[in-house]
Amino acid sequence: MKLSMVLDKIRALRKKVDTQADDYIVALDIGTEYIKALIANVQGEDIEIVGVGRAHQELGDMHQGAIADIAGVVRNCEEALGAAEEEAGLQAKRAVIGIAGELVKGVTNTIRYRRPQPDRPLDETEMEFIIEKVQDRAATKAQKQIALETGNDDVEVKLVNSALVSIHIDGYKVSNPIGFQGKDVAVQIYTAFAPMVHIGALEKVADELDLTLMAVAAEPFAVSRSVLGTDANSSFTAILADVGGGTTDIAVVNDGGVEGTKMFGIGGRSFTKTIATELAISYTQAEKLKINLDGEKIKPSVKEQIDAAINRTLEVWLSGVELALSEFDSVDQLPPRILLCGGGASLAPLVDALKKDDWYKDLPFTKRPSVQRISPHDVIGIVDTTEKASDHTYITAMGLLRVGYDTIIGASDAQTMRDRINRILRV
CATH class of the missing domain: 3.30.420.40 (ATPase, nucleotide binding domain)
Structure with a gap:
């Protein structure tokens, strides 16, 4: 049909x-x-x-x-x-x-706002004003970054997501700022922007x-x-990596707050294309070989070629992960566990490389991070x-x-x- x-x-x-x-x-x-x-x-x-x-x-x-x-x-x-x-x-x-x-930019920005009337209790209208200043600053930064990467100074960007990370008043962390007095308000907000196109x-x-x-x-x-989930007081902490077909998307979450997100253009298809090139076969044939990597029907000599092709791409992919995590320079220590999802995370050598290779050594981990796939x-x-x-x-x-x-x-x-x-x- x-x-x-x-x-x-x-x-x-x-x-x-x-x-x-x-x-x-x-x-x-x-x-x-x-x-x-x-x-x-x-x-x-x-x-x-x-x-x-x-x-x-x-x-x-x-x-x-x-x-x-x-x-x-x-x-x-x-x-x-x-x-x-x-x-x-x-x-x-x-x-x-x-x-x-790669042009979707997610960052956590902190703005410190000095209140003109520190003795007046903070209200929701003032919070809206502070948040608007944070979002304006983040939009300007995202527009400049995307313009630099695309070579288009007139590129338009739009806010797609925002979420509160933390609020401090005069150095003290609060969960509900309404009604507090104080001079200095520091608000951390995660924002993600994407090109209008x-x-x-x-x-x-x-x-x-x-x-x-x-x-x-x-x-x-x-x-x-x-x-x-819906827990406003969640202490969940982890690095989340969504390995898709075309990109790898990484989010760092600390105590229930998104510290930021990074993306780079290497995913499952990169591995397939390398296999296709190395073995001089079609993309469809290479995808079947990648999916059936542990299958008994693959000849040892062919499997050796596939493994070599995957390892070459893995080196580049691990460098991408290392570079993405190194850009979280506001984080003193990276979370000690990595949770994977996406079709690319089905590739066993990828998970094994995260678990066993020394890619993490130059990053602010206190120990080798644990690695597992996220289950529903x-x-x-x-x-x-x-x-x-x-x-x-x-x-x-x-x-x-x-x-x-x-x-x-x-x-x-x-x-x-x-x-x-x-x-x-x-x-």
Whole structure:
């Protein structure tokens, strides 16, 4: 059956499904290799996955984590969404889409604000003013960095995510600054910016799919939200690495706060391309060999060539990890554990290299970091009734569901000060 006929059937199915789905949200993880679609029911603090779909991307559809062919990506999204909607028995309209790529800049900025009236209790209006100053400073920095990397001084950027990291008043850390007196207020806020051209492509995809775009999320930020859940006082600390097909996205989380995110353009496809070049075979053949690396049918001589090709790419990838983590220069000590997700993390030599090589020696670790893949069971507050989002490759999509939940809560009455400040930060 031709692809066009399959897609026509999917579109017809999407028109038939129940559209009364106000309590449901869609997470679209548009990866370089695969698109993953999750449909979830949100009831209070409970997020329940009721539909899962996945579709393969063609080589030209994405470039280093960003959309290169909108029409191709829309077709693949329709396929993934159709499968998820068929399983869920409904069509959800509200969607959260992930964004990745080297031009997505996520940093934690600190602004110190000297209050003109230190004896007056701090209120929410003053906090909004302080936060606006932090975001303006972060936007200027992100625009300059992206302009430098693209060679385009007129590049436009847009805020995609913000989250409170910490607040100090006269040197003392507080969880709720409202009502405090004091002269010096230091606010740490994580912000992620992306070029408008990338945001526009995602908005076009959502429009073509007839989805209401609730939020766009930097994917490493989404991964951090998956393991943090709703606990405003979380002490969760780890390095999170999402190894996708085109990029590796890294987030450093300290005591429940995102210190920053870094991305570099080496992922699973880099390993496949090296194998294809070294063995003079097609990309498709190289991908099959990579996936079946431990298979008994691979000749020892061929396996030796594959191992050599993978090791060459691994050296470059580990250098990328080291460089990305070295840029967290505001962190005295890096977290002593690394949690992996994404399709690229399925490559066993990659995990082994992180565990055994000495790449970490020149970084501020107190000891060799422990390394493991994130399991869906590690995701806080999300239940998968389908049992299909069953491994580390679905963690980013599950994190996007959490961002969707955050967006819904941000529009309602928040219960804690951190919630209220994060509500101000919503975009």
